[in-house]
Structures are given as C-alpha cells and as structure tokens.
Amino acid sequence: MGEAPDWSHRNLEDIPVKPAAASTSFSGPFALGSLAAPDQASFPALVIPAGRVLDLRAALAEPALTTRQILERWDVLLPRLHELAADTTAAWRPLEGLRVQAPVEPRQVFQSGANYRQHVIDLEVAHRSPDDPRTAEESRAEIAAVMDRRAAEDLPYVFIGLPSAITGPYDDVVLPSWAEQPDWELELAVVIGRPAQRVPVEDALDHVAGYTIANDLTDRATVFRQDMKAIGTDWLRCKNAPGFTPLGPWIVPAGSIADPGDLRVTLKLNGDTMQDESTKDMLFGVARLVSYISQTSQLLPGDLVLTGSPAGNGIHWSRLLRDGDVMEGSVTGLGAQRTRCVAEAL
Numbered sequence: 001m002g003e004a005p006d007w008s009h010r011n012l013e014d015i016p017v018k019p020a021a022a023s024t025s026f027s028g029p030f031a032l033g034s035l036a037a038p039d040q041a042s043f044p045a046l047v048i049p050a051g052r053v054l055d056l057r058a059a060l061a062e063p064a065l066t067t068r069q070i071l072e073r074w075d076v077l078l079p080r081l082h083e084l085a086a087d088t089t090a091a092w093r094p095l096e097g098l099r100v101q102a103p104v105e106p107r108q109v110f111q112s113g114a115n116y117r118q119h120v121i122d123l124e125v126a127h128r129s130p131d132d133p134r135t136a137e138e139s140r141a142e143i144a145a146v147m148d149r150r151a152a153e154d155l156p157y158v159f160i161g162l163p164s165a166i167t168g169p170y171d172d173v174v175l176p177s178w179a180e181q182p183d184w185e186l187e188l189a190v191v192i193g194r195p196a197q198r199v200p201v202e203d204a205l206d207h208v209a210g211y212t213i214a215n216d217l218t219d220r221a222t223v224f225r226q227d228m229k230a231i232g233t234d235w236l237r238c239k240n241a242p243g244f245t246p247l248g249p250w251i252v253p254a255g256s257i258a259d260p261g262d263l264r265v266t267l268k269l270n271g272d273t274m275q276d277e278s279t280k281d282m283l284f285g286v287a288r289l290v291s292y293i294s295q296t297s298q299l300l301p302g303d304l305v306l307t308g309s310p311a312g313n314g315i316h317w318s319r320l321l322r323d324g325d326v327m328e329g330s331v332t333g334l335g336a337q338r339t340r341c342v343a344e345a346l
Helices: 067-072 074-085 117-126 136-153 201-207 235-239 286-296
Strands: 031-036 043-048 052-055 099-101 109-113 157-161 173-175 186-192 208-215 264-269 272-278 304-306 326-331 336-343
Touching: 031 067, 043 074, 067 074, 109 286, 117 136, 157 235, 157 286, 186 264, 186 286, 186 326, 201 208, 201 286, 208 326, 208 336, 286 304
Parallel strands: 109 304, 173 336
Antiparallel strands: 031 043, 031 099, 043 052, 109 157, 186 208, 186 304, 264 272, 264 326, 326 336
C-alpha cells in the first residue's frame, strides 16, 4: 500500500451523506433488492439498470413475499425474473424516493477471516512484537511464505456473525462508545440459493444465487481477549454491534458475474481510496469457502458467506473511523454503498 492520504484538508460537513439516488451500476439485466416507500413496509424488488423497480409481491401475485422466499425457490423463479426484467408493460416505478434496505435477511452469516494474502501480511507486520528481531521486510517474506503454504495445503478460517449486525447500504453506522478502534473491512458477499451440505468444491458454485457487498466493521481493540489470551479472538464483541455490517445495495445473480475470483474491491474514506484490491488475492475462493462451510453446517437459501477483506484497512493506515466519516464501497458489477459514521449518543 502507498502513503496515507492527507486528511487535514477534508471538511466532513461538506461531504454529502447519501447519493441522490442509489447506484444501479450493476452487471446483468437485473438485480434483487429490498425497498420501502416512506412510512411503508419493505417489499422485494426487481431492479433494472435504468433505475426502475418492480414490486415482486404484485408481479408474482404473492402479497407476503420476501426476498428470502424468492431465494428459497431460486431455481424455479429465476427464469420468471428474467421474463419480468424484459417486460416493458409491467408496473415499473422509479427507484428515486424509495429507501434501499439490506437486500436479504439471512438466517446465518458465515465470515471468512485472514483470507486475503496481502491483508494478512500487513496485519501480521503491524501486530508483531517490539522484541521481534526481524526487520519488517524479513517478517513480510516469512509471512508470505506461510500464506502460500496455507492456500495450497490448509483449510479456510471461518467464524459466525449475527444477522442483527446487518443494516442497509446507505444507513448511518453508529460507532459504539466502547469501540476504541473501529475499522472498515469491505468484502464480496456470497448469497446462497440452494441448501448445501457436504458439497464438493466442484459443485459448490451451483448453490450460489448471487453476490452482494458487505462492509464488515471491526473494533480492533476488542479482537483479542486480554483477560483470556489462551482463548484468543472475541468475534462477538469486535464485529457484531448493531449496524456493523452494511449490506447491499443489491443481490446480483451469479449468472451475471463472469468470475467472482476476478472482481475489484474498493473502499474510499471521505473521498480517499483506502482499499483497492482484486479478489484474485483471496487465499480461498468462493467455491472452496462454500464447500468448506458445508462440511460442518448446512447452508440455507438467503445465508451469507463473507469472503474476507483485502489490504488497506484503517489499522494499516493508522487511521480508524471517527464521527462524521463517510465510507463509499464498491465491488465490480455489484453497485456501490455509502455510509456515514455517527458517534453513539450517550
């Protein structure tokens, strides 16, 4: 990574909180979303790049339909969604004026840790002991060799997140008063479309309905339990505060993404680029992650698999999140999210 940007020229009050309209710069003919008109319940929507949306409850004549229920019948409904996306006579309405919510309410959230080669190297160097006799360059070389062996011989590292941490892609993120080092982690998120249990790697992508964007916020100060060092990481405390996982804006069908292992993950903080890396840097790709998780747990339609975050987190730049910061995250073909950080009101 390069030198840290100069933030002294930034007047955060001059940075708009939200775009005038949600980003529809996604790949393919349509995407799925969850939208709501002011003071009304949310509805599952078919979204097309022209910025038009279709209420799928009415289009499919199912008044109580949810996005997760669509994913539970993904194989059956996907052809119908393609038909609707091309239907110019359908009851399309403008996206403008509708609130974009998280595109799905998952039952389970699986998170991959230490899955980007350069990111792990940066973190290991940043956290090395002051008594370590190696130079930074020597440390990097040794850790890089470990990462290469891990990708070839080891298993992914996956832990569990809470659905209650999920929020919309344009919602404010409240920074808890106890979070001393809140950090960003933009990630490619996988959305499951078929139940998956003990599936081989070569079949794993058949269980993926689509992809979306997640920003897996982490309080670096509480990642490790200082009172119980033998136990190690505390993922509950550091990652699962309400709103710590902005999700969306859209679920883009897997068929519209040529290669999930070749997408650009980019996060800007107050207009400055902090993360900008390809998913090629992942140690374990989507198929290996889905297969690995399915060996222990049953993946269900609507579940999320977060694939890990690339290099360029705040801990690398020595610049953590503050009240008023604006994060803009994008992944190739999946649109963009924009969230503002707000200090918890005490």
